[in-house]
Amino acid sequence: MGTLLLSYLLLLLSAASFLTAEAGSVGVNYGRVANNLPTATKVVELLKSQGITQVKLYDADATVLKALAGTGIHAVVTLPNEQLAAASSRLSFAISWIQHNVAAFHPSTTIRAIAVGNEVFVDPRNLTAYLIPAMRNLHSALVRLRLDTDIKLSSPIALTALQSSYPSSAGSFRPDLADSVIRPMLDLLRQTNSSLMVNAYPFFAYEANSDVISLDYALFRPNPGVVDAGNGLKYLSLLDAQIDAVYAAMSQLKYDDVPIVISETGWPSKGDPKETGASAANAAAYNGNLVRRVLTGNAGTPRRPKADIDVYLFALFNENQKPGPTSERNYGLFYPNEEKVYEIDLSLNKGGVRWNEDRGKGSGGNDGSGSPEGKAGEKWCVSNAAVGRERLQAALDYACGEGGADCRGIQPGATCYDPNTVEAHSTFAFNSYYQKNGRVAESCDFAGAAYVVSQQPSKFSSKFFFFSSFFLKIERLGLICPL
Numbered sequence: 001m002g003t004l005l006l007s008y009l010l011l012l013l014s015a016a017s018f019l020t021a022e023a024g025s026v027g028v029n030y031g032r033v034a035n036n037l038p039t040a041t042k043v044v045e046l047l048k049s050q051g052i053t054q055v056k057l058y059d060a061d062a063t064v065l066k067a068l069a070g071t072g073i074h075a076v077v078t079l080p081n082e083q084l085a086a087a088s089s090r091l092s093f094a095i096s097w098i099q100h101n102v103a104a105f106h107p108s109t110t111i112r113a114i115a116v117g118n119e120v121f122v123d124p125r126n127l128t129a130y131l132i133p134a135m136r137n138l139h140s141a142l143v144r145l146r147l148d149t150d151i152k153l154s155s156p157i158a159l160t161a162l163q164s165s166y167p168s169s170a171g172s173f174r175p176d177l178a179d180s181v182i183r184p185m186l187d188l189l190r191q192t193n194s195s196l197m198v199n200a201y202p203f204f205a206y207e208a209n210s211d212v213i214s215l216d217y218a219l220f221r222p223n224p225g226v227v228d229a230g231n232g233l234k235y236l237s238l239l240d241a242q243i244d245a246v247y248a249a250m251s252q253l254k255y256d257d258v259p260i261v262i263s264e265t266g267w268p269s270k271g272d273p274k275e276t277g278a279s280a281a282n283a284a285a286y287n288g289n290l291v292r293r294v295l296t297g298n299a300g301t302p303r304r305p306k307a308d309i310d311v312y313l314f315a316l317f318n319e320n321q322k323p324g325p326t327s328e329r330n331y332g333l334f335y336p337n338e339e340k341v342y343e344i345d346l347s348l349n350k351g352g353v354r355w356n357e358d359r360g361k362g363s364g365g366n367d368g369s370g371s372p373e374g375k376a377g378e379k380w381c382v383s384n385a386a387v388g389r390e391r392l393q394a395a396l397d398y399a400c401g402e403g404g405a406d407c408r409g410i411q412p413g414a415t416c417y418d419p420n421t422v423e424a425h426s427t428f429a430f431n432s433y434y435q436k437n438g439r440v441a442e443s444c445d446f447a448g449a450a451y452v453v454s455q456q457p458s459k460f461s462s463k464f465f466f467f468s469s470f471f472l473k474i475e476r477l478g479l480i481c482p483l
Helices: 002-015 040-049 062-068 081-089 091-103 128-144 175-191 202-208 238-252 280-295 389-400 422-436
Strands: 026-030 054-057 074-079 111-116 152-154 162-164 196-199 260-265 311-313 380-383 450-453
Touching (some): 026 280, 074 091, 081 091, 081 128, 091 128, 111 128, 128 152, 162 238, 175 196, 196 238, 238 260
Parallel strands (some): 026 054, 054 074, 196 260, 260 311
């Protein structure tokens, strides 16, 4: 099987030149609003054990930065909002801050960037006027200390900075921010070859509009998609639509060349009864599918399909002292005892990103699905429409050819020929290949064109699934092709 997979990957790479682009990276936000977290040394060992090579901090804690020294893990440090006023008014403060919080550790600890504040426009202390002067002073300090080549800076914005976000093509920044803050920020980012940091949470949009937003659309699962009436682009995920709204807003200001980093995104594993969609299963689906997309080079959006976006998941741990609803304390990938809240892999493994949805260690909250899960242990391999028709077709050709999948059911006139779409046919072929090869994780990857699910097939828009083992007798095979 390993030889077949290698042959397929070589075939796919030669057939589609756009696969040669480097994939983005996946990091985590390491928040510490808790009183029960492991020591920094243990946290660094956890990061290493999970293959996590990017971490974002909400400060520049010396203990954490020392623990990261020599590990090769890249860090983003943050100048907290409460220090913006000082950094904006005094270059000497900015230089001192860089000396004590950056230069003192870099390059033994690889500091990749500085986040200047966090969601400053949302802060009730009205700190917006300090942001641009602080960014300029900190950049001047980096230049003076000859660190500006290695270390970039940005400032994470929330989607509330947008005046309009739907449809995505109508994305625009708020009038009170566009010219006074956003334009000079983007200008600085362009001059310094830096990226705009964006905090984007599809969960919030789904929770508030679960009557009109599909859960599958929010979780990167197969779905019919949403067509943007403004430009005709089809969206298969809510996160794509949110990010493209930011791209559209940037385009209005003539900054199409500034890249985006998703500095925060995630999904809570538990929530209050009214927090629709907060569950361990949904969190595993959202984060697992997102990791798969990024690490297999499929993170581009309909507006910028070739963009490889770096993503920082929120968050590393459940943080028990965060205020607000239950969900705020349950975004973590890990409990404070370092056990996983649910099962996903955060790095590329042999055969690709291996991910299975898992009920987690407690599915508290309302998952919003309205449908039962599959029986324990049941798994199916489905196509990932987000990679596009060309890649699906290449993977389908391999599965039905050299891969040896039984594709008789999707031939013209056969039981499962309709619907005659590459998405439906590839799901049939991928699942046949997956069942034939014993449901091992690496047999459902196809360079990101497929992934494993554990929900009952009726929950997905793909029209059929090949349920039974490839080795069962023909009378025991189950082919489901609902109209």
